[in-house]
Amino acid sequence: MEIKRNATARWEGSGKDGKGALSTASTVLNDTQYSFNTRFADGIGTNPEELVAAAHSGCFAMQLAFNIQGAGFTATFIDAKAVITLDTGNSSITSSKLTVTASVPGISKEKFDELVEHAEKNCPISKLLNTAISVDATLE
Structure with missing residues (x-):
């Protein structure tokens, strides 16, 4: 489909x-x-990089939620933020830095980190981006 x-x-x-x-x-x-x-600059309105950041953080959070569910847990919450870096000198997006904080009752830090790594590499927007992607994850 x-x-x-x-x-x-x-x-x-x-x-x-x-x-x-x-x-x-x-x-x-x-x-x-x-x-x-x-x-x-700082004009009022949006821009392509902000929209890519919204797409990447939203896609990553949903992929992580599916990963957590597949491992037999349910997240109380997942907060994800993406920072897209645009190099204006060569007109390219050079990175997407994801920061995630989640509360997942009963999950170990090791399992959580494994599921985060999978989401980082496998959410559809991560697969789309041709740039360096990194994640800083915190489990509460």
Whole structure:
């Protein structure tokens, strides 16, 4: 089975002085503003790297939840944060740094770390990214 999701972008004007809008089929993003300033400065709106960070942290957290469930445990919570680094000199994403804190009653630290490593390598967004991925995991 294949699932397809989509989003659209519209850009008007030059790279630096123009502006854009992003929309998703779900309408969670609906003509959401992005621009040079939202990407390279502190403008109001979103940017592609922020959206990649949201996708990576969300995908990783869900993969980890499935891993934990498959090991016979249930997470009380999983908090995941992704920091995407964009090297503007060579216009490439150079890393995604995941930080995760989770509460999983009854699980050992060793088992948790094993499941985190699996999620790091196997969530679909990790597989998509062609960059260095690292995880700093804390089990509460």
